[in-house]
Amino acid sequence: MNADDRRLISDALQGRSAAFGELVLRYQDRLYNAVLRVTDNPDDALDVVQDAFVNAYQSLKSFKGDAEFYTWLYRIAFNTAVSLKRKRRLVVSLDAGRDGESGVDPEDHCEDRPGVALQRSEDEALLQAALNRISAEHRIVLVLKDIEGMKYEQIAEVLGVPIGTIRSRLHRARLELRDVISPGSAAQDSPVEGVEN
Amino acid sequence: MLTEAQLELLTAAVDGVLPAPQEAALRRLIAASPEAKATFRHLLQNQRRLKAARRHAAPASLSKAVMARLPASTVPFATPAKPARVAGGFLPHLGWRPYAVAASLFFAVVMGSFWFNAVYGDANTLSAQQKSLPRPAVDTDGRETTIVVAIALDRRPEVLPSPRLPALPNPPTYADSRPNPKAPPELVVAPRPHTYDVIGSRDMLTELKPRDLIPVRLPFLGSVGDLDRADAQAQLAQEMARDSAFRLDLFAKDTTKGLESVVTAAKALGLTVHQDGPSDDRLKRKPTWIFYTESLTAEEIGKFAAELAAQEKAPDRQPAFGWFHFVPAQQAEQRDLRDLLGVDPGLWKKPMKSGANPTPKSATGGTLPEVITTLTKGPLPKPTGNQAIALPYLPHAARVPASSSKVKAFLDQRGDRKVGAVPLIVVVKPLPG
Numbered sequence: 239m240n241a242d243d244r245r246l247i248s249d250a251l252q253g254r255s256a257a258f259g260e261l262v263l264r265y266q267d268r269l270y271n272a273v274l275r276v277t278d279n280p281d282d283a284l285d286v287v288q289d290a291f292v293n294a295y296q297s298l299k300s301f302k303g304d305a306e307f308y309t310w311l312y313r314i315a316f317n318t319a320v321s322l323k324r325k326r327r328l329v330v331s332l333d334a335g336r337d338g339e340s341g342v343d344p345e346d347h348c349e350d351r352p353g354v355a356l357q358r359s360e361d362e363a364l365l366q367a368a369l370n371r372i373s374a375e376h377r378i379v380l381v382l383k384d385i386e387g388m389k390y391e392q393i394a395e396v397l398g399v400p401i402g403t404i405r406s407r408l409h410r411a412r413l414e415l416r417d418v419i420s421p422g423s424a425a426q427d428s429p430v431e432g433v434e435n
Numbered sequence: 436m437l438t439e440a441q442l443e444l445l446t447a448a449v450d451g452v453l454p455a456p457q458e459a460a461l462r463r464l465i466a467a468s469p470e471a472k473a474t475f476r477h478l479l480q481n482q483r484r485l486k487a488a489r490r491h492a493a494p495a496s497l498s499k500a501v502m503a504r505l506p507a508s509t510v511p512f513a514t515p516a517k518p519a520r521v522a523g524g525f526l527p528h529l530g531w532r533p534y535a536v537a538a539s540l541f542f543a544v545v546m547g548s549f550w551f552n553a554v555y556g557d558a559n560t561l562s563a564q565q566k567s568l569p570r571p572a573v574d575t576d577g578r579e580t581t582i583v584v585a586i587a588l589d590r591r592p593e594v595l596p597s598p599r600l601p602a603l604p605n606p607p608t609y610a611d612s613r614p615n616p617k618a619p620p621e622l623v624v625a626p627r628p629h630t631y632d633v634i635g636s637r638d639m640l641t642e643l644k645p646r647d648l649i650p651v652r653l654p655f656l657g658s659v660g661d662l663d664r665a666d667a668q669a670q671l672a673q674e675m676a677r678d679s680a681f682r683l684d685l686f687a688k689d690t691t692k693g694l695e696s697v698v699t700a701a702k703a704l705g706l707t708v709h710q711d712g713p714s715d716d717r718l719k720r721k722p723t724w725i726f727y728t729e730s731l732t733a734e735e736i737g738k739f740a741a742e743l744a745a746q747e748k749a750p751d752r753q754p755a756f757g758w759f760h761f762v763p764a765q766q767a768e769q770r771d772l773r774d775l776l777g778v779d780p781g782l783w784k785k786p787m788k789s790g791a792n793p794t795p796k797s798a799t800g801g802t803l804p805e806v807i808t809t810l811t812k813g814p815l816p817k818p819t820g821n822q823a824i825a826l827p828y829l830p831h832a833a834r835v836p837a838s839s840s841k842v843k844a845f846l847d848q849r850g851d852r853k854v855g856a857v858p859l860i861v862v863v864k865p866l867p868g
Binding site: 255258259262263266267269270271274275284287288291292295361362365380381383384385387390405408409412413415416419 | 449450474477492493501502
């Protein structure tokens with residue numbers, strides 16, 4: 239765990255809630271992005287992230303500091319998402335993906351060229367729709383590995399399962415994603431390093 | 436159609452966790468299979484898309500919303516409650532502490548006394564004994580005359596020589612038998628504690644004595660696929676330097692396929708494998724197999740293990756095994772082999788040294804039976820060495836009789852054990868569960 243996080247947690251435990259506010263600011267974007275990819279619903283993602291931070295605050299004393307703070311936060315968030323899903327049957331809305339619609343806004347407002355922006359937003363929509371069609375268990379490992387760039391060990395820590403399970407889940411997740419993204423889709427023709435055409 | 440193992444190789448490559456040998460296998464696979472190449476490209480492109488996916492920022496109101504909810508939540512740093520007082524009793528506000536301090540002091544005093552007696556007990560006895568001895572006499576010049584006293588460190592008083600000063604005309608001298616009277620009393624060195632080997636437990640048959648050291652030797656466990664690694668090879672060699680016969684347990688989903696791997700590895704080392712199997716179809720399903728050879732040296736067993744690992748990792752076939760145990764052979768294996776082969780395999784028999792003459796036999800010894808056999812069955816095969824045998828081991832009903840032609844062929848051709856050969860029993864057993 240990095241020194242800044244340690245200091246902020248220590249301050250928060252001593253009653254300075256502003257320190258916890260700084261932790262929220264530090265990790266809210268990252269956590270929101272990951273949860274949104276999993277839930278595919280901005281409102282649900284917002285609820286889950288808020289609940290996760292509040293739960294983290296309430297359990298801050300039990301945080302041992304032997305892992306990174308954000309992996310602990312992710313764990314709380316994904317547990318919260320699963321709980322929310324059980325309660326409301328809304329969080330992981332697989333039906334939205336099956337209809338080909340996505341709750342994630344695919345538009346990239348930062349793009350200058352309209353053609354590129356359109357292409358990219360199509361790719362985004364295609365990707366999110368594909369993610370929505372695979373199982374939540376597989377979606378989470380793909381999000382953590384490829385979007386969040388976590389290592390096997392960190393994913394295992396977040397999900398509380400052995401590394402071997404993570405390997406096999408990732409293997410099945412990649413195959414499942416391959417099956418739902420057709421080979422002839424938009425970004426499919428771009429060359430890939432290491433594989434000669 | 437790609438196999439599951441090939442798909443695993445491809446997805447592991449996408450994850451970027453492929454070790455060097457598997458990377459070579461991946462390149463071969465992609466070069467050989469257009470389907471594998473297309474799949475790999477597809478997987479990589481999906482990964483690239485995920486990595487390039489736009490990151491969504493949290494709404495600006497999120498942190499405010501979280502902070503607004505915090506005061507309503509339980510404060511984690513609430514002032515700790517004061518410990519409850521114990522009503523009544525001696526110094527109730529101190530609780531258990533005085534008792535703990537008193538107990539600690541008592542314990543320290545007892546242990547100190549024990550230690551003091553243990554260390555200085557002999558010295559005190561010595562002082563008392565010295566006091567009982569005569570003081571040095573003083574000669575006419577006022578100089579002290581040296582009295583050499585032999586003192587034994589035995590506490591039994593009768594061992595000490597009793598001085599008889601009045602009987603001596605001169606200052607007595609108690610001669611010490613040792614050349615240097617100032618030398619310290621001779622110490623008796625305790626015998627070195629015997630070391631027992633729990634795994635190679637023939638030593639355990641002897642009686643354990645108090646304070647004997649028992650270093651526990653654990654079996655060498657690992658994954659069959661790792662047996663070609665340098666550290667695994669080094670550990671195998673280390674294990675084999677400690678005993679003379681070994682058992683290798685291999686756990687396989689399909690024991691018959693597992694045995695095929697073992698036989699293939701053995702043949703790669705030039706062994707001739709005599710294999711017999713159960714005739715009953717019901718018993719052919721997943722029996723436990725035993726493979727025995729006494730033709731491999733420790734170094735060759737290392738190569739055999741590496742060959743097994745290479746087969747495990749071959750991209751064109753499914754792994755046959757999971758884990759292995761490598762342990763010294765026991766009497767039980769010797770008995771089982773004797774039952775299976777009909778003769779004592781002599782697992783711990785020392786091999787005949789090269790050039791050593793065998794016990795001379797009479798010129799006619801065994802000639803008549805050989806002539807009869809030659810006339811009836813043709814000439815006996817000459818021992819060629821490098822033999823191995825694979826037989827069903829368990830259940831007992833699956834075993835073949837020791838009179839089996841394969842067993843006879845193995846026994847006829849195995850010859851004398853060569854120098855440096857290490858008997859090896861490989862047991863291919865089904866995975867538990």
